[in-house]
Amino acid sequence: MRILVVEDEPQxxxxxxxGLARHGHDASVQHDGAAGLQAALDNPPDLVVLDxxxxxxxxxxxxxxxxxxxxxxxxxxxxxxGEVEDRVKGLKxxxxxxxxxxxxxxxLIARIDxxxxxxxxxxxxxxxxxxxxxxxxxxxxxxxxxQAVALSPREFDLLQVLMQEPRRVFSRTExxxxxxxxxxxxxxxxxxxxIGRLRKKVDAGFDDALIHTVRGVGYAIRPPGDTAxxxxxxxxxxxxx
Numbered sequence: 469m470r471i472l473v474v475e476d477e478p479q480x481x482x483x484x485x486x487g488l489a490r491h492g493h494d495a496s497v498q499h500d501g502a503a504g505l506q507a508a509l510d511n512p513p514d515l516v517v518l519d520x521x522x523x524x525x526x527x528x529x530x531x532x533x534x535x536x537x538x539x540x541x542x543x544x545x546x547x548x549x550g551e552v553e554d555r556v557k558g559l560k561x562x563x564x565x566x567x568x569x570x571x572x573x574x575x576l577i578a579r580i581d582x583x584x585x586x587x588x589x590x591x592x593x594x595x596x597x598x599x600x601x602x603x604x605x606x607x608x609x610x611x612x613x614x615q616a617v618a619l620s621p622r623e624f625d626l627l628q629v630l631m632q633e634p635r636r637v638f639s640r641t642e643x644x645x646x647x648x649x650x651x652x653x654x655x656x657x658x659x660x661x662x663i664g665r666l667r668k669k670v671d672a673g674f675d676d677a678l679i680h681t682v683r684g685v686g687y688a689i690r691p692p693g694d695t696a697x698x699x700x701x702x703x704x705x706x707x708x709x
Contacts, residue, residue: 469580472513473497474504474530475546476522484517487573493580501525505533512541515580520547520558528561535562535620542583542621546571552657559661564622565648582648583621596631599691601670601678603631610670617669622647626662627670630679630689639686663687 471493475481481497488495496513498504501522508516508530516534520527531543545558545566555566565579596603601612608624610617619627625647630638638646640659648658663679671677676692 469493469514471495471515471517471580472504472508472541473517474499474501474508474522474527475517475519476500477519483573484576487577488580491577499523501527501530505530508534508539508541509537512539515542515544515583517544517546517576517580518563520545520554528557531558531561531563538618540621544576544579544583556657556661559658560665562620562665564620596628598631598634598689599676599678601631601689603628612670612674619666619669623662623666623669626659627666627689630687635688635690637682637685637688643686659687 471488473481473484473488473495475484475497476499478499481499485495485497496507498507502524504516504518504522505525518527518530522530527545527547531545534541534543542564543562545555545563546569547554547558547566548569555568558566564583567576567579594605596605601610601617603610603624605628608621610619610624610627626643629643629646640656643659644656663681667677667679671679678689678691680688680690682688
C-alpha cells in the first residue's frame with residue numbers, strides 16, 4: 469500500500485516510516501500540513517497517516533480540504549489529543565479511523581491492514597439496489613436516482629453492509645465488528661458519526677429517507693413506506709440517538 473505520513477516530529481516520522489517499510493508498505497513523509505495536502509492532491513496515496521498538530525496548516529484543515537477535493541485516500545488521524553471530542557471532530561471531518569499518541573506500531577499496522585481490506589463483508593452480488601439507491605460493488609460507486617453519491621471508503625463499507633440485507637436491523641456493536649473488525653471503547657460513537665455522514669450524503673435532498681434508526685436496537689436501510697424491519701440481532705445496542 470502507498471502511504472503518506474504527515475507528521476512534524478522527525479523522530480516519530482522516521483519510526484513510522486521504518487515500521488511501514490518493514491511491513492511491505494511504500495511510505496513517504498511530509499512535515500507540515502500545506503506540503504502534506506499538496507502531496508496528497510498531486511498524487512493521491514492509498515492512505516494518509518495524518519497528525520493534527522501541524523505547522524502551516526493543521527490536520528483538520530488538511531482533512532477538510534482533502535474531502536472537499538474528493539481525494540479518495542483513506543485517512544487515519546494520529547493525535548496526542550486524548551479527548552473524545554477531538555476524535556469525534558476528526559471523524560466528522562471525514563477521517564476513516566484515529567489513533568491516539570502514544571501508540572504501538574503493531575496497532576497502527578493493524579488499523580492500516582483493516583482499512584486496506586476495502587470492505588469487511590464481501591457481497592456475492594456485484595450490484596446492490598434499494599429503492600433507487602444503487603451500489604456498484606466492484607467499482608465502488610454509489611448513485612441515488614441517477615445522481616452520484618461521493619463516499620469515503622469507510623462510508624462505502626458501512627453502506628454496503630446495510631444494503632446487503634435491506635430491512636435487517638444491525639446493532640452498532642455488530643456494525644463495529646463487520647466494518648471496523650475490532651472493538652474499542654469508542655466504537656459505538658464512531659458508528660453514530662458515520663451513520664450521520666451517510667444520511668447527509670444518501671438522504672439529503674430527497675423526501676424519503678432510506679437509512680433508519682430503530683431505537684434501542686440500531687440501524688437499517690429500507691424502502692420508503694416499508695415499516696416492517698427484519699428481526700434484530702440477539703444482542704441489542706443501547707438507545708440510538
